[in-house]
Amino acid sequence: MLRWFEVGKKRKLRKLMRRREATEAPALVICVGKACAERELSRALVGHVRAHAARRSLPVRVEVVGCLHVCEDGPIVATYPRIKFHRRVDEARAIALVDGLATPGE
Ligand code: FES
Numbered sequence: 765m766l767r768w769f770e771v772g773k774k775r776k777l778r779k780l781m782r783r784r785e786a787t788e789a790p791a792l793v794i795c796v797g798k799a800c801a802e803r804e805l806s807r808a809l810v811g812h813v814r815a816h817a818a819r820r821s822l823p824v825r826v827e828v829v830g831c832l833h834v835c836e837d838g839p840i841v842a843t844y845p846r847i848k849f850h851r852r853v854d855e856a857r858a859i860a861l862v863d864g865l866a867t868p869g870e
Pocket residue numbers: 795796797798799800801830831832833834835836838840
């Protein structure tokens with residue numbers, strides 16, 4: 765269910781992905797901004813998820829953004845193109861999200 769306060773955030777993310785010329789290919793978007801979590805934590809998450817996706821040759825991009833406009837309870841991660849925001853994402857959760865994006869419909 766779409767929550768009213770997520771509409772603007774989703775619109776901003778779609779606009780950002782269009783600027784990056786992202787297709788509708790699946791992506792996991794990870795915030796590395798300082799307001800939602802320690803930057804080192806978010807950057808480590810990016811590294812782990814990218815390594816996992818590369819090891820398994822998953823057709824999922826791992827994108828990094830400066831802010832996803834949620835800004836608390838991070839690290840904040842969003843799935844794309846079906847945008848859903850996730851809070852307090854750890855490595856296991858991020859890997860599960862990437863695996864889910866690689867196998868849509870499961
Ligand atoms: S700084 Fe991470 S969502 Fe805003």
